[in-house]
Amino acid sequence: MTQTLAPSLPEASTRGPRRLIPGFGITLGTTVLYLSLIVLIPLAGLFLKAASAPLDEIMAIAQSNRTINALRVSFGSALVAGLVNLVFGLLIAWVLVRYRFPGKRIIDALVDLPFALPTAVAGIALSTLYAPKGWIGGLFSGNSPFWAWWHEQAWLPFGWSTFSPSIKIAFTPSGIVIALIFIGLPFVVRTVQPVLEELEHELEEAAATLGATRLQTIVHVILPRLAPAALTGFALATARAIGEYGSVIFIAGNMPNISEIAPVLIVIRLEEFDQAGAAVVAVLMLILSFLMLLLINLIQSWSRRRFGDA
Amino acid sequence: MDIQVDKVAKAYERFPALHGVSLHIASGELVALLGPSGSGKTTLLRVIAGLESPDSGRVLMGGDDASRLSVQQRHVGFVFQSYALFRNMRVVDNVAFGLRVRPRATRPPRAEIRRRALELLDFVQLTGLDRRYPQQLSGGQRQRVALARALAIEPRVLLLDEPFGALDARVRKELRKWLREIHDRTGHTTVFVTHDQEEALELADRLVVMSQGRIEQIGTPDEIYDHPTSPYVYGFIGESSHVQAERKSGEILVGGRQTGLRTEGADGPVLLYFRPHHVDLSDGEPGLVGTVTAQRRVGGVRRVELAVEGATEKVEIDIPSGFPAAPGSRLTFRPGRWQTYALA
Numbered sequence: 001m002t003q004t005l006a007p008s009l010p011e012a013s014t015r016g017p018r019r020l021i022p023g024f025g026i027t028l029g030t031t032v033l034y035l036s037l038i039v040l041i042p043l044a045g046l047f048l049k050a051a052s053a054p055l056d057e058i059m060a061i062a063q064s065n066r067t068i069n070a071l072r073v074s075f076g077s078a079l080v081a082g083l084v085n086l087v088f089g090l091l092i093a094w095v096l097v098r099y100r101f102p103g104k105r106i107i108d109a110l111v112d113l114p115f116a117l118p119t120a121v122a123g124i125a126l127s128t129l130y131a132p133k134g135w136i137g138g139l140f141s142g143n144s145p146f147w148a149w150w151h152e153q154a155w156l157p158f159g160w161s162t163f164s165p166s167i168k169i170a171f172t173p174s175g176i177v178i179a180l181i182f183i184g185l186p187f188v189v190r191t192v193q194p195v196l197e198e199l200e201h202e203l204e205e206a207a208a209t210l211g212a213t214r215l216q217t218i219v220h221v222i223l224p225r226l227a228p229a230a231l232t233g234f235a236l237a238t239a240r241a242i243g244e245y246g247s248v249i250f251i252a253g254n255m256p257n258i259s260e261i262a263p264v265l266i267v268i269r270l271e272e273f274d275q276a277g278a279a280v281v282a283v284l285m286l287i288l289s290f291l292m293l294l295l296i297n298l299i300q301s302w303s304r305r306r307f308g309d310a
Numbered sequence: 311m312d313i314q315v316d317k318v319a320k321a322y323e324r325f326p327a328l329h330g331v332s333l334h335i336a337s338g339e340l341v342a343l344l345g346p347s348g349s350g351k352t353t354l355l356r357v358i359a360g361l362e363s364p365d366s367g368r369v370l371m372g373g374d375d376a377s378r379l380s381v382q383q384r385h386v387g388f389v390f391q392s393y394a395l396f397r398n399m400r401v402v403d404n405v406a407f408g409l410r411v412r413p414r415a416t417r418p419p420r421a422e423i424r425r426r427a428l429e430l431l432d433f434v435q436l437t438g439l440d441r442r443y444p445q446q447l448s449g450g451q452r453q454r455v456a457l458a459r460a461l462a463i464e465p466r467v468l469l470l471d472e473p474f475g476a477l478d479a480r481v482r483k484e485l486r487k488w489l490r491e492i493h494d495r496t497g498h499t500t501v502f503v504t505h506d507q508e509e510a511l512e513l514a515d516r517l518v519v520m521s522q523g524r525i526e527q528i529g530t531p532d533e534i535y536d537h538p539t540s541p542y543v544y545g546f547i548g549e550s551s552h553v554q555a556e557r558k559s560g561e562i563l564v565g566g567r568q569t570g571l572r573t574e575g576a577d578g579p580v581l582l583y584f585r586p587h588h589v590d591l592s593d594g595e596p597g598l599v600g601t602v603t604a605q606r607r608v609g610g611v612r613r614v615e616l617a618v619e620g621a622t623e624k625v626e627i628d629i630p631s632g633f634p635a636a637p638g639s640r641l642t643f644r645p646g647r648w649q650t651y652a653l654a
Binding site for chain 1 (some may be wrong): 394
């Protein structure tokens with residue numbers, strides 16, 4: 001009776017150990033094919049295009065002031081925007097996870113808006129606001145109703161009423177950073193949020209019973225646990241900012257060597273029918289971005305090994 | 311340091327968790343808060359620690375009102391059920407955390423902190439594991455790290471929330487014995503929460519049995535086990551059976567039949583409680599009469615389920631394993647130790 005119930009064992013497979021979940025071959029094959037079509041082949045074409053120019057010409061383009069400055073503006077402002085997003089992204093994620101308040105859902109939804117909005121629309125809106133005569137830009141440039149009112153306050157001592165700021169935001173590198181902060185906002189929030197939700201409350205309570213102040217708890221207990229996720233968010237926001245084009249062109253002013261980002265330089269080269277020149281700048285961007293992402297990935301895998309999870 | 315809990319009440323959003331609980335714990339005592347989930351035992355422990363603030367009432371430590379002190383100022387060692395170890399720190403840094411976060415004026419020098427942390431790891435028998443991360447340790451080892459971390463701050467009292475809840479039975483027993491040793495060596499006033507009565511009876515000097523936000527009984531394991539003051543405690547601690555009975559001029563009657571049990575008290579309906587192993591089979595003498603409905607072998611004895619004549623409840627008694635007790639047969643027995651509680 002029991003013998004008939006026992007399942008008959010299948011023939012032992014002769015092709016190595018059997019996996020519990022089959023399909024490794026087909027899924028890996030699909031992955032490679034897909035990545036080739038979408039990423040690898042276009043990028044390889046880019047390298048080929050760049051290599052079509054003579055070597056000394058390539059070096060000349062790569063070493064020209066305009067190229068170097070464009071790359072510096074691109075990567076510099078992307079990193080600054082990434083850092084700003086890191087700090088404020090952590091703050092927003094904290095508020096959204098830890099507190100209950102009316103309108104929380106709305107704020108939660110607002111965070112994703114920069115994903116959905118056409119970047120050109122964002123660029124135009126931001127440049128209007130931050131222009132020297134815009135609502136916000138006016139406050140910094142001294143060109144707003146507030147400053148007009150301020151200059152009439154002759155009763156103020158020390159000639160304060162004559163004070164007028166003259167900071168330009170739009171059409172300068174600061175404008176680029178503002179646009180990049182806008183488009184990179186969701187990344188840190190969305191990567192940190194789930195980790196923060198999972199974080200045990202007992203950790204904070206344990207730290208408190210051991211005598212740690214609120215600040216010590218945050219610095220020594222909470223932030224280290226959020227670090228891997230925050231780093232991922234920072235990398236994503238920075239990477240997104242490096243490649244951003246649509247919003248920046250409206251607010252940057254695009255002055256060569258000052259507020260011209262590399263993607264803009266690429267477009268300018270293309271418009272000049274200098275395809276090789278465009279490809280060289282693109283390849284440089286590609287290499288720098290790849291190195292940067294690789295570095296961040298290495299830091300991440302280190303911190304994951306150390307902290308056990310992400 | 312002794313702890314005085316004075317009429318502490320605490321309500322969560324809708325349901326109350328503690329109804330005016332008062333309790334005194336002497337210095338150096340090892341006390342268990344015992345009760346089912348939702349009885350308020352963890353809430354009481356957290357109120358003592360300062361992790362919850364009571365709606366009313368006070369907690370005094372060493373005679374001083376601790377209610378106004380923050381968690382940090384209370385200086386209690388708290389061990390969480392989930393251990394709550396800092397996984398971004400090595401074991402030694404976990405233990406040293408409480409010393410390292412002290413303000414500069416009271417913080418020992420670095421080398422001293424490290425020496426004390428290592429000493430504590432020796433004390434909890436984790437020598438040589440100081441450079442590991444918590445996630446590289448077993449559950450029992452993590453529990454020891456959590457305890458060492460709590461001891462490092464030289465706490466005034468040690469509080470443990472279900473300290474062995476997440477461990478398997480063998481490790482649990484081992485750690486239980488070990489916690490008793492630690493307590494005897496350090497002399498800390500220790501309070502722990504558990505829902506495991508065996509653990510509480512074995513480990514604690516005194517038990518606080520709680521139910522629905524109230525203290526049912528406080529006493530030594532002997533007092534609690536042998537003289538439960540309420541049917542609830544009788545039923546919660548150890549194995550027990552009960553039947554409805556009646557008291558008539560000192561005589562206990564079950565279903566109108568004499569049982570040969572006598573007790574002082576007013577006439578009226580009562581509940582008769584006894585433990586399965588405190589039962590003698592009686593031949594010829596009066597006792598409770600029941601029909602066997604089920605039986606199973608439990609260790610050295612046979613446990614029999616009986617439908618008692620004249621009562622609606624079924625009871626369980628232990629009889630010698632060789633005694634014939636086929637389903638349907640009738641047995642007469644008399645509890646050796648028992649207790650009655652008047653039905654309100």
